[in-house]
Amino acid sequence: MPLTDYPLIRHILTLLKLCEQLQNNRINTDTFNTAIASPYIAHAQQEQSVRAVLSNRVLSFSQTHFKLTRLEQYLDSTPTLKAQFKSIISQPPPRQQSYDQWLRFFNDCLQILGFATDRTLSSTEYQLFNKYQASSLGLNQLAQTYGKVGISQAISNLEHWLSQVIFQAQSAKTPIQILGSLEAEGLYYDAAWVLDMTNDFLPAALNSPRFIPADIAQQQQIPHSSFELIAKDAQDTLNDLINLSDAVIFSYAKSHQASDRQPSPLLKFETETQILQHKYQNTDLESLADIQANQLADKQVRGGVGILKDQMACAFKGFAHRLNTRIFDDPHIGFDRKEQGTIVHNALQYFYQEITSQASLLALSDEALNTLIEQKIALAIEHYADTGFKTIEKIRVKELMQQFIVCDKQRESFSVISTEQTINANIAGLQFTTRLDRLDEMGNGDRIVFDYKIGKPSVASWCGEVIKEPQLPIYAISNNTQGIAFIQLNADKVSIKGLSKDPNSLPKQSSRNSCLDWDEQQHSWHATLNTASQDFQIGKAAVLPTKAACDYCDYDALCRVEK
Template identity: 30%
Template sequence: MMDTPILELAARGPLLTANNRLAATLISRYDQQQAATGILCWERPAIMPLSAWLSARGDELGLTARLLNDGQVRRLWEEIIEEDIARHNASGLLQVSSSAETASAAQQLLLQYGGNIDRYPMSDDVAAFRRWLRDWERRAAEAGWLIPAALPGLIATGLAQGRIKAPEILTLAGFDLLPPSLEDLLRSLENAGTRVEVITDDGGPARSVSRCCATDPQEEVRLCARWTRLLLERDPRARIGIVAPALGDYLSLLRDQLQAELGPRQALQFGTAHPAGFSLGSCLAEEGPVRLALTLFGCGNRIELAEAGLLLRSPFLGHSVAEGRARALADLELRNNGQSVVPLPRLIRMVEKLGTLPRFLAILKHLRDWVADRRLRRPGLWSEQMARLLEAVGWPGEGAIDSRQYQLVEKFLDLLHRLASLDLVSSPVERHVAVGLLQRMARETEFQIEEAPSRLQVLGLLESSGQSFDALWMLGMHDGAFPVPARPNPFLPLALQKEMAMPHADAGRELEFAQRACQRLFHAADQVVVSWPGSIDGAECRPSPLLADLPENLPECAPGNDPRRLLTGSVVLETWQDPQGPGIPAGIPFKGGTGILKDQALCPFRAFAHHRLLARGLEYPDIGLDPMSRGTLVHGLLESFWSRICSRRQLLILSDEELARELARSAEDALQAFEKEKRLDLPNRQRRIELQRLQRVARNWLEKEYDRPPFEVIATEQSRQVTIGNLAVRTRIDRIDRLENGRQLVIDYKTGKPDVSQWLDDRVSEPQLPIYCFGMPPEEVGGALFARVHCRPDENGFHGLLRTDCAWDERSARTMERLLDEYGREDFDDVLRHWRATLEQLADEFVDGQARVDPIDEVKACRYCDLLPFCRRLEYDLMVEEIPRD
C-alpha cells in the first residue's frame, strides 16, 4: 500500500481501516508527514476503524442505547442456553460458555452473509441453535436490543430514508474480503452520492521474494531476529514487519529472541520496553495484579495451597513490604504442614497464633466475609462488592506504580465496569457465577501497553492487512498452518456456509483467502522472506503449497547475539573461588543428624548450604499424602508393633485375630502420632483408607519376618549421640535386632528402592546405616540391612551386608560376596574399617567448613537437588556449552 495516496485521501474524507492497528499506523504516518513539511499544528485526519465509523452512524440514528456490547451478547446467549438445557433435560456434556461463544458467532454470520437455515437439513446442533436463536430474537424484540453485526443493514436503511448524511468520499483500506452486508452498505452509500474507494494491495511486483527452511521453530525465529538486526544496523529508520499465520505459537520465541538480538542489555533488566511492537498482547488474567485479584475473588472456604501462598507472597496486597518476611515464613510453615488444601478458618487461626501478621489477618477476615456472602445479586452489585474488597485489602499494593502497572489496573477496573454492564441482560446470580464471568472475561481480554508505534511490527495474518514495510519476514508458513484448516461453525448447516462462502466454511474458502493474503503480503515490502520449520516437536513439516513458485535463498543475517556475552565481552571479569567456609567447634553436637554426612558425600556445598546456611527448597504438597508422609506412617506402625511384639517367637504365637488387633492398634498409633506432629486432622474417609493400607502393608511385610531365623528386637527408634571424627551428631535408629549368636543387626526401613553399593563408594553417599554402626563395638555388629517395606508384596525384602555367620539364606550370602569382590573388600570387618575412615574424613571436612561445589555424580547428586538455583552448576554448564570461546 502506498502511503501518499492514502494520506491524501484521508485529508479529503473518512478513511476506514480493517482494524485498530492499521488506523493507528496511518495516523502516525500522517502526523510524521505533516511535521516533515514544517506545519506546527493540523487537524486530526478522519482515519478510524470501520467499527468506530459504524458505531458513530448508529449514534446518529439513536441506536446507541439499544446496542449490546460483546459481553452482554455473550451473557444473554449463556442464559438462553442454560434455560434450554433445563427445559429439555439435556446432558451436562454441553459447555455453556463455549457454546454461547459459537452461537454468537453463528448469529453474526447470518447477519453478515444472510441465508435461511430452515431451507437446509438440520443436525441436532443446528436444531438446538434454531431454538436458541428464536428465543434470542424474541427477547431482543421485547427489549429493543441490537448487536453490532446488525448496524450495516440499519445504516443502509437510514441512508435510504435520508436520516443519515452521506459523506462525499469514503475510503476503505486493509480489507481482504468484504462480507455481503458491508457490500450492500457500500452500494447504499454510492446510491446516496458517496464516492467509495477500496484500496487493494495487489500493486506491482516486489523486488525480492524468497523462501527458506529452518530446522525447527527455534532456529527459524533466531534467523529472523538476526536478519532483523542486520537491517536495522544498516538503516535504523527501516520499517520491518514480521508476520505469522499462527502468531500465538511463535509469540514467546519472538519476544525472547528479538529482545536478545535487538536489546541485549535491556534483556538483563526487568521492566524495560521491548524493541518490537506486537499485535498480540498478553492474557489479562495472567498479569500479576489481575491474577491476584481473580484469586482473591475465587477463594472459598477451602483454599488451595497455591492460592494461599500467592496471597502471602504477593506484592499487590496492602502492607506486603512491612510484613513481607513474616508472610514468607507463614508460607513456609503452610508448605511444611503437607496439606494441599487449607480451610479458611484454620488459616485464620494459624495467622492469629503467629501474632506477627495483623494486617494480613485483617485481609483474611475481609476474605472470610466475602466468602460468607451467599446472596443472589445482579453482576453490577457483585462488581461493586469486588471493588470494595480490593480497596479493603490494599490492592494493587504499596508505593508508586509504573506506567505498565497503571495501565493494567485501569484495564481491570474497566473489566469490572463491563461486568456491571451485564445487568441489562442478566438475572441475579450467586457469587461464584459472577466471579466465573469475570474470570472468563479476563481470560479473553488482551492486554497491550500503550506506547509509541515501533518501526518493527510483529503481526498476525489479519492484523497485517493494509500494512506496508521496507522489509517483511513471514514465519511458520508450513502446510499445516497456511492455508488455515477449515473450521465451519457447527451451529449452521454446512451447505449454507459453503453456498454463502462464509469464513472457514471449507478448504476452498480458506485457500481463496490464503491466496489473497499472499498476493497482499508479497507486495507489502521491497524485500520479503518466507520461511517454515522443517519439523515441529519431531514431526516433519512441509512448506505451504502457495510457496511452490518462490526461489529458495537463505537471507543474509547478522552474527548471533546473546545477552550473556555482555558479561564476558564488555568487561573484564574477575574469578574468585571461595570453597572454604568458617569452621565449627569440634565435638559439639550439630543439628542435622546423618543427613549432614550424606550431603557432604554427595556435594560439600550441599552440606554447607543445607546445614550451615539452613537453605532449603520450598515444599510442594500434593493431593493426599506424599511418599515421604506415607513412609513416616509405615515407620510409626512398625515401631509401635515391635515395641510390644519383641521377638520372632512372640510373632509366631499370635493368632490371626490377635495379629489383626495388634496391626490395627499400631496403625492407629502411627496415624495419631503423625497428625500430632503435623498439627492436622486427616479427613475421616482418608483416615480410614490409610488405616486399611497400613495394615495391609504391614501384614505383607511380616511374611518376610516369619522367614527369618530367631531374633529379638532390642530397640526401636532409639536415639543416640555419635561422634565421628570431630563431628558429634544425634541419630535415631529405626530398629536393632539381637540374633541367637549374640550379634546385632542394624535395620532401617525404606519404602523406596535402596542401593547397597553406595555404602562401598569412596565417599559413602548413603551413610545412614554405617553411622548407626559407629556407636557399637565392631565385633557385635552382625550386619546392616535396609528393610524395604512396599505396598507390592513382591517388592518387600532385606537388602544389605551381613557377616557370614549372620546370613540366613544363600541369596544374601552370594550378594555379599559379589559386592565385596566388585569393590575390593575382604570381609565385613574390612567394610566397617572403610566406613570409619571415610565417614571420619567427611565429618572433618564439614567441621572445617569445606563448601566446594563438587557433586559426586551429576545424576545422583544433582537430579533431585533443591539447591540448583543456589549453586548455579547447571547454569554454568549451559554457559560453557552455548557461549563460544575465542
C-alpha cells in the first residue's frame, strides 16, 4: 500500500497541516479535531478526556475555520497542547523557503508535538515511522531542482512524494507455512497437517478437454481424461502428501456452509475430532423491554419545552434528553438559521423595549422609525465580524422588521408588557424555565403572548393530539393569558397567526384550523401537556415517532431507526 494509506502517516500529514494553520491563525475544524485526538502526540493518553471536551468546544463554534484566540480560554485545561501550540507559533518560518528548510521545519513541528513519544510504537508503526523519515528526505532532492516555495506547496509535495512510496511491514519469521497441495509436492517438514481431504479433492473428477477427441486425450495422457489417469494422479498426490513429513495428519470437515462433505475414498478416517469448546461460551440471549426507563428523580429540568415537544413527537426522543448529550450544528459559512433567528429576535427585543405601545409606534416619523430599526439591528449584530454576509443580513432583517411594523401598526391598540421574559413553568410536577418573546396587553385588557418565527409556523401545530409547538400553550395554561400568536418573519410572508379568546385581540385569522375555542383549547392543552410530562417522568421511551418526527431528529444513531 502507498505510505499515505497508513494511519500513522496520515496523522503526520494532519499535524503538519495544523502547524501551517497555527502559523496562519486560520485553523480548520476537522484538521484541529483530528490532530488533537491523535494517539501519537505527547500526553495523548493523559489528556485524552480534556482533549475530547476541547473538540466539542470547537464543534460548538459550527464554523469550518476559527482563530486560536477563540479557543484560548479553554486551552488551560490541556496544558501540554497549549505549550505545544505556543511553541509552534513562537517560531514562525519565512513565508517562502527551500524544500530542505521546510523539511527541517516539519521535523521541528513533529518534535514539538512530541510525535511518537506518548507510547511505544508497535513493530509496524516503528517501521512506518522509519520509512517516513527516510522517504521525507526526498524533499531534499526537490530542493536541488526547485527554488523557494510556500508551506502549503511543501506539504502537498511531501504528501505526493509519500503517496508514491509502497510500504509493506516486515513480519517476524513464523515456523508455519500454508501451502496448496501442488506447491507442497516434494517438500519435507517436521510435521504436516493436510486439510480438506474430501472426495471433491481426491480423486479429481473426470474432465476431458473440449476440443480434443477423448481417445487422443487418453493416448496423450492428458490429465483427468480417463479414470485410470485420475486414479494414478490421485495416488501420486496422496503419496506426495504422505511423504511431506514423518508426522502427517489428514482431516476433513464433515460439513461446510450447510452442506455435508464426504471423505476421500483413498483414506480411511478412523477417529472423529471433537469440536473444541470455546473458553468463553456465549451466554443465552435475554430479552429486555427497552420501552420504559427509570422514574425521573430530579423534577427540575433544563429544556423543558423541548422535552415535552419531543416526548409528544416520539417518547424515545423525549427520553433521550435525559442522556445529556450535546448536538452540534454543522459548520457553516455566513449566518446559519439559528444565528439569523437570534439576530431578528434581539433586534425586535431592543426595538420593543424602547417602543412600548402602539401609540408610540404610530407617533414615530418614517425617518425616525428607519433610524431606530437600523440602530437596533446594528446592536443585535454587533458582535459578528464585519463581512459581506453581515451587510446582507442587516438589509434582510431591516426589510423584515419594516414589514412587520406595518402589520403591528394595523392591530388594535396594545402596550408591550415585556420582551424576552424568563418564566417558570410547572407541568404536572416537571419544573423548568422558558423564555417568552413578547407579551402585549390589548386595549380590552386581554393579554396576548407572541413567539417570533423565521420559518412558516402554523396554528394547527398547537391543536390536535400532539402539540408540535408547546411553548405558547405552556405559557397560556400557566399564566393569565387570553391569546397566543406566532409572528411569522420570513421572506415569503410577514404575518401574525394566532388564537385568542376575543377574536378582536388579534388581526383577522383564518378559520381553517382544527383548534377549539379558547377555553376548551386550554383544557385540551392541560390534558395533553400533563400526559406528556407524566410520560417523561415515568420514563416512557418507546420508539414510536409521529409523522415527520424523525425529519430533524439527531437521535437516530441511538434509537436505530433508519431515516
